[in-house]
Amino acid sequence: MVQSIGLPKEIKDGERRVALDPSAVKSCVQAGFDVFVETNAGVGAGFSNADYEGVGAKIAANAKETWAADLVVKVKEPQESEWGFFRRDLTLFAYLHLAAEPALAKALVDSGIDAFAYETLEEKGGLPLLAPMSEVAGRTAAIVGAHYLAAGSGVLLGGSAGVPPARVVVIGMGVAGTMAARGARGMDAEVTGVDIDLHRLYMAHQEGTVTATLASSEHAISEAVRDADLVVGAALVTGAKAPKLVLRDHVASMKPGSVIVDLAIDQGGCIETSRPTSHSEPIYEELGVIHYCVTNVPGQYPKTASRALSAAVVPKLVRLARDPEDPMLTGSLNISKGEIVHPVVAQAIGR
Numbered sequence: 001m002v003q004s005i006g007l008p009k010e011i012k013d014g015e016r017r018v019a020l021d022p023s024a025v026k027s028c029v030q031a032g033f034d035v036f037v038e039t040n041a042g043v044g045a046g047f048s049n050a051d052y053e054g055v056g057a058k059i060a061a062n063a064k065e066t067w068a069a070d071l072v073v074k075v076k077e078p079q080e081s082e083w084g085f086f087r088r089d090l091t092l093f094a095y096l097h098l099a100a101e102p103a104l105a106k107a108l109v110d111s112g113i114d115a116f117a118y119e120t121l122e123e124k125g126g127l128p129l130l131a132p133m134s135e136v137a138g139r140t141a142a143i144v145g146a147h148y149l150a151a152g153s154g155v156l157l158g159g160s161a162g163v164p165p166a167r168v169v170v171i172g173m174g175v176a177g178t179m180a181a182r183g184a185r186g187m188d189a190e191v192t193g194v195d196i197d198l199h200r201l202y203m204a205h206q207e208g209t210v211t212a213t214l215a216s217s218e219h220a221i222s223e224a225v226r227d228a229d230l231v232v233g234a235a236l237v238t239g240a241k242a243p244k245l246v247l248r249d250h251v252a253s254m255k256p257g258s259v260i261v262d263l264a265i266d267q268g269g270c271i272e273t274s275r276p277t278s279h280s281e282p283i284y285e286e287l288g289v290i291h292y293c294v295t296n297v298p299g300q301y302p303k304t305a306s307r308a309l310s311a312a313v314v315p316k317l318v319r320l321a322r323d324p325e326d327p328m329l330t331g332s333l334n335i336s337k338g339e340i341v342h343p344v345v346a347q348a349i350g351r
């Protein structure tokens with residue numbers, strides 16, 4: 001039986017989000033739960049201790065006190081320094097992305113904890129707890145892509161009179177890809193959307209989100225990427241390691257100073273030359289191409305991102321606290337009592 005909910009301060013590099021804003025905490029308190037918020041957990045997103053106390057939360061002096069609750073809710077996957085807080089009678093609700101985090105998966109399995117992941121919770125064919133952050137990350141991809149092109153090839157997305165616009169290729173036209181495409185179109189770039197789902201491409205085409213669409217195949221991607229100024233990777237197979245769709249040779253064929261933003265890096269990356277980066281060191285150059293592969297992109301817009309995440313999470317959190325077998329949590333349970341119970345996640349990490 002869950003009586004208490006802990007809300008630790010995020011500690012991943014550059015992470016300023018918080019999983020619950022004060023209005024979400026108020027909903028939990030009204031639902032009858034004691035909520036322990038780590039001191040200054042919301043400061044990065046603009047929420048003070050007083051804001052949380054005002055809605056009935058108790059302020060915990062440190063992380064340990066929040067992890068002592070029956071259920072811990074947070075944004076990013078627990079960092080190594082938090083793994084010591086895992087215990088058998090604890091429930092965790094957070095982004096886990098275990099396909100790309102086998103060591104974390106092992107620590108969770110070994111501890112006997114029940115770990116529910118936001119990103120695999122399915123509802124009506126969608127991923128309602130991934131979608132809000134994919135929306136923010138997608139919009140951000142267009143912004144950072146345009147920004148790093150200035151330092152790279154010096155191409156402006158929208159071009160100018162007598163100079164054609166930049167070419168942007170978005171691979172995976174789901175929530176993140178659609179928002180990245182919209183952002184790039186908003187800056188007047190020429191945008192090609194790539195997906196295996198022809199209906200998604202039809203919709204993107206109809207709505208004018210892209211200037212062209214391409215059915216996903218190695219051949220089509222190799223040609224599109226060769227001519228691109230900016231490539232955004234946003235392909236996802238729920239729970240699985242991201243499919244490698246842009247191979248090393250394709251990257252080598254890109255123009256010097258082009259930019260890759262691989263949003264799918266949190267699932268291992270859909271571009272062969274991608275490796276995780278952080279807000280402190282967001283980019284590296286490989287084969288003459290700038291790579292931006294930050295695993296917590298929305299962390300740089302903490303107010304918008306925290307409010308969006310919080311609104312999506314709180315109804316599910318209350319259900320989880322009341323009944324972990326609630327059907328509205330379908331797909332979320334990744335690890336239970338020493339076993340990886342999500343079949344796609346289990347396959348992805350070879351257990």
Ligand SMILES: NC(=O)c1ccc[n+]([C@@H]2O[C@H](COP(=O)([O-])OP(=O)(O)OC[C@H]3O[C@@H](n4cnc5c(N)ncnc54)[C@H](O)[C@@H]3O)[C@@H](O)[C@H]2O)c1
Nearest residue numbers: 133134137172174175176195196216235236264295296297
């Ligand atoms: N880096 C970050 O901070 C950050 C933040 C939010 C989301 N993400 C990641 O962005 C990725 C996309 O998330 P989403 O919510 O948009 O997912 P989504 O499920 O809405 O969309 C994924 C799309 O990929 C397509 N796809 C699958 N296989 C493909 C293939 N072989 N070729 C082309 N397209 C293919 C699907 O058909 C779908 O349209 C995920 O990995 C997610 O975790 C990263």
